[in-house]
Amino acid sequence: MEMHDIGSGSAPPEPTDPPQRSSAWNRLQKRLKRKGVVEVDIDHHRYQMLQCMRKGIQQVLLTHPELGPRENLQTEDYQHVLEVQVITPDNTEFVFASYASSVFAAIRRAIDVKEDQYLASVAPEQLPYLEFVSNSKSGQDFFLSNDQQYLFKTDRKYCVDFFLANIGDYLHHFLTYPHSLIVKFLGLYSITMPGESKKYFLVMQSIFYPSHRLEDRFDIKGALAGRYQRPNPPGCNVVTVLKDQNFLEETIDIGSQRDWFITQLKADTEFLRGLSVQDYSLLVGRQKLHSDEMKETLPNLVKRLAKSLPNTSSPTLSPENSNITLATKESSDISPIHSKFTEMNTIPLDDDIPPMEQVDSSKNHNASLLFPHSLTNSSYLDTIMGSSNRRLLPNCKNALHIIDGPEKRYFLGIIDFFTLYEYRQIAGRMYKNVRYGCGDHSTVPPGEYADRFLKFIIERVK
Template identity: 60%
Template sequence: MEMTEMDKTSQSSRASTVKQRSSAWKRLRKRMSRKGVVEVDIDHHRYQMLECIRKGIRDTLLEHSDLGPKEDLKEEDYRHIVAQKITTEDGKEFMFESYASSVFAAVRQAINLSEENYLNSVAPPMLPYLEFVSNSKSGQDFYLTNDMQYIFKTDKKYWIDYFISILGDYLNHFLTYPHSLIVKFLGLYSINLPGNQKKYFLVMQSIFYPSHRIEDRFDIKGCLAGRYQKPRPPGSTIVTVYKDQNFVDESLNLGTQGEWFIEQLKADTLFMKELGVQDYSLLVGRQIRHVDEQKETLSNLISRMQKSNIISQSPTHNTSQSSEDKPDDDTDGPEQPNKTPTEENKSQRVITFPKSLVDKVYLDQIEMSNRRLLPNCKNGLHIIDGPDHRYFLGIIDFFTLYEYRQKCGRIMKSIKFGCRDHSTVPPDVYADRFLKFITERVK
């Protein structure tokens, strides 16, 4: 019997449906089969979004050279948004926005990351992105650049608005404590695909870079309730991030750098307390140092000393955006949570940011603040070499204000766990407990 056109169409439709289901199942099976790093290939459900992000970043950096780093960052630089409609090669249109472009370009320049290297790493023409499938319950998505140096982290608009509101304070802390353990954010963007909700994402350094030899990873909040991660089976290659209960009997053997670490952790924790945030973490990575890595040569020591001439600038020389300086709700930029504008907003506040954190001319003019001798390696700001281990250390996730939702969560968690040793507590309690838990384990 000859097949009719209707039959052919029906068969084709069924085949297409089966193919879609098969692709969906493959994606699900890939995601369920392991927790770790997964290549974002053409079958991945976020492939189109990441390709549009790649296109948006490339177009913004290549077509807007005027938005490069500035030495004097003014109030309008924090408010500035580049919004453009971009068309992909297959004719699809989407909206892409870049926030405070010159501010983040200044941070990139200050850590000696050129715009060319940033572009080639964050938005290379062809190399695929990687998805980090974590055991985090935050609901955020994490994607890695192909070289695994930088992370794309999605976040909700409310917390992005909050970060914009404290961006000046964040920058000033970085200047005051150039070796701060707080993660460095290098870009802030949003993408709006047709039929989808606008999605915001930050580009940040990966604390765990280079990661190929890291043996253990921990996410430490300083509390024990609900903070346990089942260990991976022996011989497993799955990337597992352990938590506080797993870390109770561990230690940070930092040797001569232990005192520096404690002082810097105190300064960074005080900054978090002053911001009124909680739920942040100290990421800890650990790998064994080889015997040859424990030897210090003269040339290596000289290189480390040159690399460690990082500048700082005290608040008396710098004025960050204060709580009265943030954008009000009438601006086109992200809204700022719980801020009321005053007449003082109209005055111009400026942060004089250096072209490089190793600028000797600038270094000679200011006093250093809790500096250390950085290791001669990539990602040196987040690496400390102890006698036997190399540690990767950085503070992340500091956007959570202690507001109504957190106060309700505190009650619910206290009932659930039958104690108060959980993550949802007031900022001062969180900071003191966080600091105590970690410093008690420093050798």
């Protein structure tokens, strides 16, 4: 692709014909060769659909500012559907729909994603989308924003309906556990193109962001039957997500944050148990910390404490004053901060998870919900139940899903929690019992799934 300078005083380039698709044979060859993360170019079978997605998101966000984050979410916000007719530059006409727009805008604000930043990432004018060709057997399509910060996942209508019916409970869980490991969904859309059935898209944070240094990725369900993925040969750059059998001899070494992690994992799993779902996964990504990242510098610690500890009048906890104050502090004055650091990282492991009555909400959303401006701000954290709800957030992007251990950085998040244990799963369980000759597979009732999921992970956290 040629690049032209703008504003250089030279004559504008001659208009060129729009890019043309390759032959059907060449397109088939390219599709068969797709591995890992690939650019969605004009030959891709989902190219047109993603261009429609781009135009639809742009139209909704740019022309309907009234659907941004609200101070109070009302019943009608959860049920709101905006449908618009959109025409692409090549005159393709389609129907684009945005669901519960203000609710998802509130979630974006709560995790400190500004509306213009979201638009620039998920619907840029020119940058191509990426496809993540995974080894998942779900049949869903996975696409990434060009900066790889957000994941687009297609899903079935009954999954979307289930999520919308429970989105109030989903929000209330974050109100009680702001640092929850459950993935944050930031938008729900659909596209209806001429002659095709409606496609639903969920936009979610990528757990594995930023991914440029990630060494390995795992998808953990707590089951072993059928849960092995052949690793890539040395030197291969294809992204492969490994599974439970690959993780048997591995550990999650997060040092002093172990107790917080287990407490939060239990709370999140109890929430999913209460929804009567199963087949969810803990995604685990790992990368080695550089030597300078292993050292907790005082300015960095101050920034982390400012997000994670209760508000204080002490100037040593003000990130704005850190350069001045810390430069003049004697070593004896630093000990209170390190005491706070130790306190935050030695939360006692408590088997008593707050009862679900505290996080349940009405399915009808009769009461208005004041969703916080930021789930990472200590002024909000001060108002909730206590130290088990907070931790020292790393001073980095995607802080809610990143935990630093003594030697490695871990990317951790729970995904895929829309599967109810119904007749399909009951039939699938009988089939897998015969196929694998055991019951140690992923299709089991929610209670059994939750217990096994927790046990498998906790045994490997140190």
